[in-house]
Amino acid sequence: xxxxxxxxxxxxxxxxxxxWALAAVIFGGVxxxxxxxxxxxxxxxxAFTVAEIADLAVYAKLRRRGKPIAVFASQIVGxxxxxxxxxxxxxxxxEFSAGTTLAKIYAGAVVAAVLxxxxxxxxx
Numbered sequence: 001x002x003x004x005x006x007x008x009x010x011x012x013x014x015x016x017x018x019x020w021a022l023a024a025v026i027f028g029g030v031x032x033x034x035x036x037x038x039x040x041x042x043x044x045x046x047a048f049t050v051a052e053i054a055d056l057a058v059y060a061k062l063r064r065r066g067k068p069i070a071v072f073a074s075q076i077v078g079x080x081x082x083x084x085x086x087x088x089x090x091x092x093x094x095e096f097s098a099g100t101t102l103a104k105i106y107a108g109a110v111v112a113a114v115l116x117x118x119x120x121x122x123x124x
Contacts, residue, residue: 009052010059010071018060025052043089051082068116072109079104 029049055078062070083097
């Protein structure tokens with residue numbers, strides 16, 4: 001689900017601006033804290049919030065260079081941070097973070113590709 005959240009945050013940024021995207025990140029962190037099992041609630045909220053803010057910062061900086069590039073670069077940063085922070089806080093190890101990081105990056109690559117294709121279709 002976090003891969004979807006990362007993409008939806010970029011979409012919200014485009015539709016409503018950075019302020020609304022940041023508000024959604026904070027709201028997502030609160031939801032994560034509220035609905036996660038007690039043992040992992042803090043890890044989930046901390047990872048989501050830090051990763052989303054970093055992802056938002058990268059996306060905001062790169063979006064003028066092209067949305068596909070911005071989406072993909074921000075996905076890499078967000079995926080790495082989300083996986084590493086969550087696994088480290090929840091389990092005290094980074095052992096399980098590689099697989100989840102890759103899955104999130106793959107989701108970002110798919111979205112970046114779709115954006116790139118749709119941009120080329122509009123220009124054709």
